[in-house]
Amino acid sequence: MKAIVYRDNGGPDVLRLVDRDLPEPGPGEVRVRVAVSGVNPTDWQARSGPGHPKRFPEVTPHLDGAGTVDAVGEGVDPGRTGQRVWVFMAAAGRPTGTAAEYTVVPADRAVPLPDDAGFDVGASLGVPALTAHRALTVAEDGPRRLAPGALDGRVVLAAGGAGAVGHAVIQLARWAGATVVSTVSGPEKARLATAAGAHHVVDYREGDPAAEIRKAAPDGIDIVTEVALGANLALDLAVLRTRGTIAVYANEGGKPVELDVLPHMVLNTRLQFLILYTAGQDARTAAVEDVTAALQDGALPVGEEHGLPLVRFPLARTADAHRAVEGHTVGKVLVDLTT
Structure with a gap:
């Protein structure tokens, strides 16, 4: 072979x-x-x-x-x-x-x-979809499994919605009933995040992105799925609700993370780091089962027309x-x- x-x-x-x-x-x-x-x-x-x-x-x-x-x-x-x-x-x-x-x-x-x-x-699927599932199921006040209705009433911020993991976050969160906001770096990526199913798309390089996100989520974001923590932490903190979760699966760009502890204490922020290798067998098994269910429902298409x-x-x-x-x-x- x-x-x-x-x-x-x-x-x-x-x-x-x-x-x-x-x-x-x-x-x-x-x-x-x-x-x-x-x-x-x-x-x-x-x-x-x-x-x-x-x-x-x-x-x-x-x-x-x-x-x-x-x-x-x-x-x-x-x-x-x-x-x-x-x-x-x-x-x-x-x-x-x-x-x-x-x-x-x-x-x-x-x-x-x-x-x-x-x-x-x-x-x-694989790494992107299973990572997205993990990111959406680590919130203190959120579900441990995904299914239609599991995220009803929740607002998810998918950082980098034009990336493979961000794309899977948008699709899985939509399938589970969340309102999805995505940040992107330009109009072409905005088009892709919208095609994936994001309800609101914000260009973080333009204007006041925190204010734009707050328009879509006046009570704050429940779960941020984060691809570049060093670059985006200040924005995440500005839009996170009390007891909200920042689920970190990467730090693209490699910018060092500077953590001002007190604001996170006041918010009771959950800062959750994740990687599939050490997530544990139970978490991976749950992710595989839920991703398969979403797949059977036709919720995870790929291709440019799907973002x-x-x-x-x-x-x-x-x-x-x-x-x-x-x-x-x-x-x-x-x-x-x-x-």
């Missing part, structure tokens, strides 16, 4: 297209014939090295993907063979991710994909796919293994 591998950390040029033997699923595992592999920032960060020491002599990258189960290991229902699935955390703690024609994963990391959901949708443009590369150009993600290409970067 064809696979992308790297043996040393470094830039995109360390990625190589190679031939490898077809992997065999072990007990509790399934083998998936990959149709589409999703690329996330964590994939290039793991490849680049700093803070992500390489644990295996050779690594096939990418956590997310979608395809078809073509073999199962001992203890797995043989009836899963032929099942269309979306895959998450494929390369988490393992040397083989989805940047290959076939990958082997624990059976619970290959989730059935509804018949009317394409592989592009499946490959776009998330798809940027595609063939397997042989996976290095270019990584460059696109590193360069903050707007949309979801996918590696297509069907071409």
